[in-house]
Amino acid sequence: MSVVKKAPVKRKEQDDIIVSDQVRSYAGEPYFVKKAEDAKEFMRKHPLPDHLKK
Amino acid sequence: MNLERYNYIITNNFQDYIFYSNGPKGSIKKVIRYTKIGNDPVTYNLAFGDEDDAGIVSDSVNSNNHDRDKVLSTVAGTINKFCDHYGNHFIYVEGSTPSRTRLYQMGISRLWAEVSKDFYIWGYTDGSWQDFRTNVNYEAFLIKRKEFDIFEIEA
Numbered sequence: 001m002s003v004v005k006k007a008p009v010k011r012k013e014q015d016d017i018i019v020s021d022q023v024r025s026y027a028g029e030p031y032f033v034k035k036a037e038d039a040k041e042f043m044r045k046h047p048l049p050d051h052l053k054k
Numbered sequence: 055m056n057l058e059r060y061n062y063i064i065t066n067n068f069q070d071y072i073f074y075s076n077g078p079k080g081s082i083k084k085v086i087r088y089t090k091i092g093n094d095p096v097t098y099n100l101a102f103g104d105e106d107d108a109g110i111v112s113d114s115v116n117s118n119n120h121d122r123d124k125v126l127s128t129v130a131g132t133i134n135k136f137c138d139h140y141g142n143h144f145i146y147v148e149g150s151t152p153s154r155t156r157l158y159q160m161g162i163s164r165l166w167a168e169v170s171k172d173f174y175i176w177g178y179t180d181g182s183w184q185d186f187r188t189n190v191n192y193e194a195f196l197i198k199r200k201e202f203d204i205f206e207i208e209a
Contacts, residue, residue, distance in 0.1 A: 002208055016061045017135065023065045023072060026087045031111040035101035036089035039146045042194055043092055046178055048144070052196075053095045 057127035057168055064132075068139040071132040072105075077119030084125065085111050086132050088145070097144040097196075098136075102129060113150050126161040130169060137199040148194040156191055163188035174198045 026032050062073035071086040083105040088098045103113040119125075133145060149155035159177070162169055166188055169175070176183045177192030186195070 018061075018063045019066055019068075020063050021066045023063055023070065025065055025067070026070045026085055026111065027089075029087070029111050031103055031113075032087045032089060032101050035148075035150075036091055036099045039089075039099035039101075039148060039194075040091040042148065042178075043097060043146060046183070046194075048095065048183055048196070052176065052183060 057130075057165065058124050059128040059131050060124060062128060062132065064135065068136060071135070073128055075117060075119045075121055075125055077121045079117060079119045082117050082119055084128075086129060088136050088140075091146060092144075095144055096141075097146055098140070100129070100133070100145050100147045100197075113154060122157075122161060123165060126165060127168075130165075130172070133197060133199065134172065142199040142201055145197040146194065147197060152193075155193065158195065159190075159192055162186065162195070172200060174200060 060073040060075065062071050064071050069088045073084050075082040075084055084102070085105050086100065086102045088100055091097050091099045103111040104115060104117055105111045136145075137143070147158060149158055162175065166186075174197070175186035176196045177186050177190060178184075178194045178196075179190060179192045183196065184190075186192075
């Protein structure tokens with residue numbers, strides 16, 4: 001008889017990443033603003049089914 | 055995931071990610087931004103583009119720098135980092151054009167063996183969200199990082 005088990009996914013630590021306050025925010029960049037608006041509209045028209053929301 | 059990728063820089067709010075693609079076309083600045091687009095369920099948009107010398111970002115140019123899998127792997131790495139900070143929420147991805155979305159689909163398919171270890175992916179096609187399959191064209195994708203490996207063992 002087989003038993004279903006689950007264990008936390010093991011991920012390799014990413015240690016070559018720099019977090020910086022010297023990089024500008026792209027929050028107001030028109031390209032990203034439009035992409036977010038388009039995405040929001042797509043999800044409004046095509047929402048996730050309830051079984052995927054859990 | 056154990057794929058080659060570029061190092062990247064993150065703004066201290068963990069929403070903007072920058073790296074440089076290096077290849078025959080030179081060094082191309084790539085920018086990724088995560089923007090919250092919904093609360094039920096919490097969903098973020100992942101947008102990705104090239105930044106030119108004037109600071110304008112777009113994805114209208116096919117940079118063709120012979121490193122597409124390394125770039126895709128780098129983007130996947132940023133999803134992990136983003137989820138470390140914000141949690142395992144849904145992440146929406148769509149290209150600016152159907153052909154660009156198709157490029158994303160082909161990229162995910164090529165790396166599926168590795169990508170599927172870390173992420174659930176659904177694609178929107180034929181009027182519904184479906185589990186990602188490697189030979190199907192989609193209009194958009196939703197990604198969610200896995201919390202657990204599920205496997206069967208003999209009792």
